[in-house]
Amino acid sequence: MSSxxxxxxxxxxxxxxxxxxxDHPAPVIEPPxxxxxxxxxxSRGNFEMYAWLFMRLSGVVLVVLVxxxxxxxxxLDGGVSKIGFAFVAGRWASPFWQAWDLIMLWLAMLHGGNGxxxxxxxxxxxxxxxxxxxxxxxxxxxxxxxxGTLVIFTFDPNIR
Amino acid sequence: xxxxxxDKTDKAEAGFADSPFITATFxxxxxxxxxxxxxxxxxxxxxxxxxxxxxxxxxxxxxEIDGTLTFRxxxxxGICGSDAMRINGKNRLACKTLIKDINPxxxxxxxxxKGLTVLxxxxxxxxxxxxxxxxxMPFLITKGNEPTRERLQSAEERERFDDxxxxxxxxxxxxxxxxxxxxxxxxxxxxxxxxxxxxxxSRDEGGEQRLEILNDRDGVWRxxxxxxxxxxxxxxxxxxxxxxxxxxxxITRRF
Numbered sequence: 001m002s003s004x005x006x007x008x009x010x011x012x013x014x015x016x017x018x019x020x021x022x023d024h025p026a027p028v029i030e031p032p033x034x035x036x037x038x039x040x041x042x043s044r045g046n047f048e049m050y051a052w053l054f055m056r057l058s059g060v061v062l063v064v065l066v067x068x069x070x071x072x073x074x075x076l077d078g079g080v081s082k083i084g085f086a087f088v089a090g091r092w093a094s095p096f097w098q099a100w101d102l103i104m105l106w107l108a109m110l111h112g113g114n115g116x117x118x119x120x121x122x123x124x125x126x127x128x129x130x131x132x133x134x135x136x137x138x139x140x141x142x143x144x145x146x147x148g149t150l151v152i153f154t155f156d157p158n159i160r
Numbered sequence: 161x162x163x164x165x166x167d168k169t170d171k172a173e174a175g176f177a178d179s180p181f182i183t184a185t186f187x188x189x190x191x192x193x194x195x196x197x198x199x200x201x202x203x204x205x206x207x208x209x210x211x212x213x214x215x216x217x218x219x220x221x222x223x224e225i226d227g228t229l230t231f232r233x234x235x236x237x238g239i240c241g242s243d244a245m246r247i248n249g250k251n252r253l254a255c256k257t258l259i260k261d262i263n264p265x266x267x268x269x270x271x272x273x274k275g276l277t278v279l280x281x282x283x284x285x286x287x288x289x290x291x292x293x294x295x296x297m298p299f300l301i302t303k304g305n306e307p308t309r310e311r312l313q314s315a316e317e318r319e320r321f322d323d324x325x326x327x328x329x330x331x332x333x334x335x336x337x338x339x340x341x342x343x344x345x346x347x348x349x350x351x352x353x354x355x356x357x358x359x360x361x362s363r364d365e366g367g368e369q370r371l372e373i374l375n376d377r378d379g380v381w382r383x384x385x386x387x388x389x390x391x392x393x394x395x396x397x398x399x400x401x402x403x404x405x406x407x408x409x410x411i412t413r414r415f
Contacts, residue, residue, distance in 0.1 A: 018195055026197030030277045034288040034344035035295070044372065048381040049410055121382070122342050 241330030301366025333389035
């Protein structure tokens, strides 16, 4: 076994006890997914550009929608204590608030989903991890968006 | 043994009161795969004039204390881009960093640039870096017959891409980029800077091809504008701005 690793002065001395020598060098640590000449060349298509633009545009719209939403729900008119089934039913009787909530739901979910997609792309090292994390993300996003949309459109104020 | 460095050292050891020399500690990240698979930090204490550069200190260590210390340097004057390294946690050129500017009272940490395979001590495998450079086609592309004289360009047209012509391919920017650390498939700032140099060159006609390459999954859209590259560039290139200009060119090209 290697015995000199703890002593700084031993660096550079090739000792017989070392596991490694000139003919058997230690493995080097390669960075994740490094670029080689075999790296696939550019694919055509503008998905990444549209995704990037979507983040900027939806972000601007969401600032208005979310801050408005928070003001109405939490601050104005008695604050959070007023929220109840009747309050939601009253708001969703108007197509304006239905549209507001629907747009906010879609933009926020897609904005957040795309943000998480870039985080996964940035931080997942292995292709398999990357793939399954993204599948999980897409499933969760689609489920939430569809369920939310269904509720907004089929909301029945007279439900028992 | 008549090198100026050695002469000065002798004087310092003689103990002149007005000696400009100080004792500085260099803590260097050592890795030698022929000895051990483990990385370790080794301290070197040297007498050195604080107005000297970190590269001079490394030379002193290599020439006088430990000849196994391995690093790259060629011109030693900030042009060749060989000696980019992480000094006190920031990517810099060792030949452009004065010791007095990086607080020699504390140990000066020197390590290899990040995101590339360390081969030995401060030497990294630059192949992935140059592969990305290669992939953006950093050469003049034109159509039609070659003119019989030089391709003319106005001063304003030259000014458009002047900033990105300064790149010396030292990899300080690319190896300071957190996206590149985690995903080496990203082209990285240096490749984008060198694509920018030709995309905005009025004489070049391959801009469309280069934009197409940088429009890809691993292209400019992966930039998170953290400005690490602009901070790291030893040539003062506004790297993030160049990347943003490529993004803008891509968007205006489509709409």
